[in-house]
Amino acid sequence: MEKVAAASAPVPDDDLISHLPDAILGTIISLLPTKDGGRTQVLSRRWRPLWRSAPLNLDILTWIPHVPISVLASAISQILSQHPGPTRRFSFPCHHLGFSAEVESWFRSWFHSRALANLQELNIIYTDGLLPPFVLCSASTLLVAKISYCHFPHEIVSPMNFPLLKKLSLFNVSISEEVFHLLISSCHALESLFIKGVKSTGRLRVSSSTLRSIGAFSSIHKIEELVIEDAPCLERILLPYHLDRLTIRVVRAPKLEILGPYSLVQIFLQVADGMSPVRLENSIHTLKVLALRSSGRELHTVLNFLRGFPCLERLYVIFHKHYEMDNKNEPQYDPLHPIECLQTHLKKVVFKSFVGNDKQIDFARFFVLNAKLLQVENRASQDAWIEFKCHKGPEHYGRTNLDENIHDLSLADPFRQWLAL
Structure with missing residues (x-):
């Protein structure tokens, strides 16, 4: 038999990654921690120049004691002038410096430098100063922006x-209702908005054809009303902190699915019909996930509130002893007029900080006995999914990475992570 020698397979190149273009390798390096990115220079002669030309993430996170501000400013200027590659992210907390003409001069030179011409991420704290227009000179390329502790101009001259x-x-910025409305309207691809401690004239209006998520935190002497005028893609309204009195008025949000954690005492939700509170006749049929804060003494108030969400599938109740309200005149639950979501959609109920007092037990018992998908023939269903959580010590709401995670649109149910469930 004639033997035919099999053709030897080509030996693969073990260093395929080095065949990638410099721009891609630079992007990879920029995503590494600084020390690891710097170490790539020792890999080979091919990699040696990539570190210096990789996209720059310039984060000035903390103030360095005993270092004159002029030295720090000079170092930043030198980095921006000598780095040959683009700057992806620029983060600088100005609250350590205060506001002065000298600080403004440094900022002006940085934001007019070639290095920030294609900036993608901006995080700036401009303590108690009027935000200069040049800070947003890279607006056409920005993907992510966080602006803190400053005053927006009362009038915007250029669009x-x-x-x-x-x-x-x-x-913690000061911004007028008109300027806020113009700002949101100028964001043509905006998906996620987080406003925290914003000082305004008492009302903020939101109209956006692309916005999918809104996170809001207000406090005394700050915004009192958040109006969702027209948000056809809005899916989430997230209220991660305890809020002072805030009215949320939803005029048009046809895809809203997630709301909360919502306080029946401190937050007032109004839907569509002028200033009428949410109720059966102006209910939100799209809402599927709701988180509520309650003292445990507000069962009928909660039930009357649930009438406005006939398609609700998941309910989180966060018990908190400081939330009380006078519900003497609150209509009592009438079994002859059942709540639609209890009959047809509610599948999951979670109680947070459940300590087992009489009111909380009554609260839980009602849902076990009345949510049809949680029972079979007058007994708790074997498929019932009710979670009771009790934590010792101060309540924990999973706040460690709250500000970072509030923009995470990949979380199908943000309450599960935030409430450490």
């Missing part, structure tokens, strides 16, 4: 334009 911005956070 704003943020064609690529997807995530916007405003923390």
